[in-house]
Amino acid sequence: MPAPDPTCFAPTERAAVEEIRRQFAVLSNHEIPGVLNAVPVISMVLNRCRQVVFGNRKFADAIGVADIREALGKRPGEAFRCVHAASAPGGCGTGEFCVHCGAVRSILLGLAGRENIQECNINREDGGKIEALDLRVSSSPLAFDAEKFIIFSITDVSHEHRRRSLERIFFHDMLNTVGGLQGLMEFLVEEVPEDLRPDAQLIHRAMAHLTDEITYQKQLLAAETNELETNFSTLRSCDMLEVVEATFQNSEQAKGKRIKVRDACSQATFDSDPVLLRRVLGNMVKNALEATSPGGVVRLGCRPGETWVEFWVQNDAVIPKSVRMRIFNRSFSTKGLGRGLGTYSIKLLTERYLGGAVDFSSTHEDGTVFRVRLPLGG
Structure with a gap:
């Protein structure tokens, strides 16, 4: 042999x-x-x-x-x-x-x-x-x-890998470019003549918003491919609500509307990722504002339990039953094509990365309430 x-x-x-x-x-x-x-x-x-x-x-x-x-x-x-x-x-x-x-x-x-x-x-x-x-x-x-x-x-999976590589390069280059422009606008806001300062401030806010949107899309893509990294720290529930309220009170979506944090919120200390949680709560508020008529109110609140803390966002609109059945589906939206990642990302980030749970209710008596429940220990 x-x-x-x-x-x-x-x-x-x-x-x-x-x-x-x-x-x-x-x-x-x-x-x-x-x-x-x-x-x-x-x-x-x-x-x-x-x-x-x-x-x-x-x-x-x-x-x-x-x-x-x-x-x-x-x-x-x-x-x-x-x-x-x-x-x-x-x-x-x-x-x-x-x-x-x-x-x-x-x-x-x-x-x-x-x-x-x-x-x-x-x-x-x-x-x-x-x-x-x-x-x-x-x-x-x-x-x-x-x-x-x-x-x-x-x-x-060659096309998938090439797409992901191009996405990483795109987000890296875009954030560098926009970050540079944002830094330049910070300088110009202080240096331009007084009569041009409001315009410079407007451009600066727009650049900050653009940076935030690009970062959000980058995080969402990383979340879908299990590449998103979390950074948990100790947080206070009422502090998170105040940050979200301040972020959206003067936003485009809030024009002619009010955001109100419930006065009776009980403070709870818990562990979570502050960046991702702000994304989740921010999307809840943004969706509520878009569903609210001019003159309406979006209410925020939280309540602690023995092992969890719950955040809620409420508006007076009622979601039709046909829409409620698909509310967390990816790319489903009543706003047209190219939308629909808001509620999907709320569920994705909360349940896969923050260890929590998401639900909602929509009735003629109470309006629509979205709730996010997170463990106190992270």
Whole structure:
């Protein structure tokens, strides 16, 4: 028996051609082909030697073959023409580059009986050009007729990764530019002639508002991708209400309306992230102001419990039942296209990052009340 090829990572052993054909025939006469072809992602069945013994139509299209039998016996990197697949005599999974390959790691974990999801970055040869791909791969063990296989699936997330990279660059550059302009306006407010000072102050406030809006969008995107970091500190409930009231009392949304903090609010000390909590309460107030008619009042308050503190925002408008059913859905809004992140972000930030809960009620007797309940201990 010849000595096995050397390897830097995964075993080099391969099944014989006759064995591959037998496994393909067995799998083809089962319901597995129908199931995999119904899955809208690239999926294949690999044997214990990491070789393709079946693949769905998405897989065949991705590697450019008309018949899946053309790919039988290949390993995933070989089927996808990874530039490192032939860098070692043992083929895909055995070269020094393969040590860091998320696909190989995922497959080996799957063969060990562990379902898993990994990230994989490969360079593939495509028509004489090199194409860089960012992939999300997964492996799930499959036992069939006393044989061990894995179902290996691939999702191309290259566009998602590029979009996130561009977003990070965009927010970084925008905040730097707007921050510079805001600093310049701070200087000009003091230096311009007295008759131009109101205009300079107006521009300065607009720049501050723009900076805040850009920061909010950056935080929301980070929250959706689980990349948002929290910074908890000890807070006082009435202090938070006063900050929110002062922020919105002279805002565009509050023109012709009043914001009133309930006098009977009881002070509570609790742990939370002040920046995120201001976002949550601010969105509650902003939504209430937009729903309030000129001359109306938006009321704020808080009440402590044994283990929690609750903030509430109330306005006199009533939300129709058809709208209430979808109030926290992403991008749903009664204000038109491109809106609808306000209530969605309230729930997202509160429940995923602040450890709290959100609810609301809307009746003809009490108007609409949004409530955020947070644990005292953070």
